[in-house]
Amino acid sequence: MSGRFLALDAGNSKTVAVVVDGDGAALGRGRGGRGDIYNAPTPDHAAQAVLSAARAALAEAGTSPGELDAAAFRLAGVDWPEDAPWWRDRIEAGLAGLSRFSVANDGFASLRLGALDGVGLAITIGTGPAIAARSRDRREACSGWWVFDNLGGWGLAEGAIRAACLAWMGLAEPTVLADALCRLFDVPDPYALRHQLTRRDRKLPADAELRATRTVLDAARSGDPVASRLVAEQAAAFARYAGWVAEQVGARPGPDLPVVLNGSIGTSENPVLREALIVALRARYPECAPVVASGPPLAGCVLDAFAEGGVALTPELARRTVELLHPPEFLDT
Numbered sequence: 001m002s003g004r005f006l007a008l009d010a011g012n013s014k015t016v017a018v019v020v021d022g023d024g025a026a027l028g029r030g031r032g033g034r035g036d037i038y039n040a041p042t043p044d045h046a047a048q049a050v051l052s053a054a055r056a057a058l059a060e061a062g063t064s065p066g067e068l069d070a071a072a073f074r075l076a077g078v079d080w081p082e083d084a085p086w087w088r089d090r091i092e093a094g095l096a097g098l099s100r101f102s103v104a105n106d107g108f109a110s111l112r113l114g115a116l117d118g119v120g121l122a123i124t125i126g127t128g129p130a131i132a133a134r135s136r137d138r139r140e141a142c143s144g145w146w147v148f149d150n151l152g153g154w155g156l157a158e159g160a161i162r163a164a165c166l167a168w169m170g171l172a173e174p175t176v177l178a179d180a181l182c183r184l185f186d187v188p189d190p191y192a193l194r195h196q197l198t199r200r201d202r203k204l205p206a207d208a209e210l211r212a213t214r215t216v217l218d219a220a221r222s223g224d225p226v227a228s229r230l231v232a233e234q235a236a237a238f239a240r241y242a243g244w245v246a247e248q249v250g251a252r253p254g255p256d257l258p259v260v261l262n263g264s265i266g267t268s269e270n271p272v273l274r275e276a277l278i279v280a281l282r283a284r285y286p287e288c289a290p291v292v293a294s295g296p297p298l299a300g301c302v303l304d305a306f307a308e309g310g311v312a313l314t315p316e317l318a319r320r321t322v323e324l325l326h327p328p329e330f331l332d333t
Contacts, residue, residue, distance in 0.1 A: 003069045004061065004063050004069055005022070005302065005306060005311075006054060006058065006065075006098075006101075006305060007020065007072050007302040007304070008050060008054055008072070008074065009075075009109050009296075009298045010032075010036065010053075010073070012034055012036050012127050012128055013210075014031060015033065015050055015053045016029070016053065017031075017032075017050075018325060019061035020305075023320060024321030024325070028057040028060030028062070030054060030056025031053055032048075032052045032053035032056075033045070035053075035075055035077075036075070036076040036077035037077045043086075046077070050090075051090070055095070065097040066099070068098060068099075069310075070101060071095075071098060071101035074108055074109035075105065076105070080144070080145075084103045088103055091103070100308060101308065102308050105132055105144065107142045107143065108122065108140070110293050110300045111132065111134055111300065112303040112307070113260055113297075113318075115258050115260075116303070116313045116315070116318060119136050119257070120260055121133045121251075121260070122261075123259065123260070123261050123263075123266065123290075124297060125152055125265040125274075126264045126266070128151065128154060130263070131143040131242050132245065133245045135251045136251075136256065137250075139250060143245055146241070153265060156231070156234060157211070157213045159233075160181065161197070163226050164182075164193070165178075165194050167190075175225070176227070177226060180218075181215060185208075185211070213265065216231070221272045231276050234276075235277040238277050238280070242281065253284075253287075254285055258291070259291070261290055261291070262292075262297055263297070266293075267292055278290050294319070294322050295321070296325075298325065299318075302325065
């Protein structure tokens with residue numbers, strides 16, 4: 001099938017873009033930095049990250065914006081009604097000639113990976129949370145600024161560091177996280193760990209704490225009570241917020257609103273949080289049968305771009321899109 005389509009997924013750890021043909025084969029790829037207008041140093045920094053990734057993908061594909069059949073931009077931070085028009089203005093100015101494109105919160109990127117018609121509830125657990133729903137009557141809602149818990153990788157990591165330090169201080173229950181995090185950060189004790197993370201002349205990268213995410217998942221899987229509670233608390237919170245987002249579109253997780261899980265933690269080879277979330281969702285919504293996304297959110301963005309361009313979506317096209325989309329390292333954080 002002929003055609004050229006641009007898909008872009010922007011989050012708080014990276015922005016990734018791909019140009020594909022109508023068969024789902026990647027023709028060009030691009031990467032950029034943090035694309036969230038609320039968490040980048042400035043909104044203009046976020047716009048630059050998004051536009052540079054898109055331009056890199058277009059350049060590698062040998063395609064201009066005006067040659068695209070359609071494009072889909074799924075961006076963290078498209079949270080309020082004014083955010084999508086803000087982005088549309090920047091995209092139109094920065095990618096001159098682009099005529100058909102859509103802008104939405106990144107939570108919507110995974111919906112077609114659960115159901116090709118884009119109806120459903122997507123729960124994405126990555127660096128942070130992204131929850132979005134679309135009902136059969138096409139009402140839409142996302143979690144946006146309505147998450148008041150520290151969820152996702154940051155929440156797990158910071159909770160683990162807090163628990164390890166409080167245990168060392170004798171103010172909380174002992175946990176294997178204390179020794180595990182000291183090994184991870186190559187420090188002798190939690191005093192040195194806390195110092196490394198909070199000192200004025202900090203040497204560690206700004207996102208170094210995220211390294212603790214895998215550690216807490218591994219500790220929970222091995223049965224550590226403290227790590228297990230951190231995971232259970234996250235699962236319960238995700239289930240509550242997912243239910244609220246579903247209510248905003250007048251639906252209930254179940255046969256009429258299928259649930260798809262995605263994100264680096266939601267699809268991790270360590271299933272401990274995913275399994276806890278499925279249990280929490282089923283407890284609230286017995287008819288809910290969550291599925292794990294077959295590909296990364298960027299694959300869902302490609303399917304959105306196809307739909308935007310009038311391409312008929314089929315399971316075979318979706319499968320090819322996921323298989324041909326990327327080398328694994330392209331999406332590494």
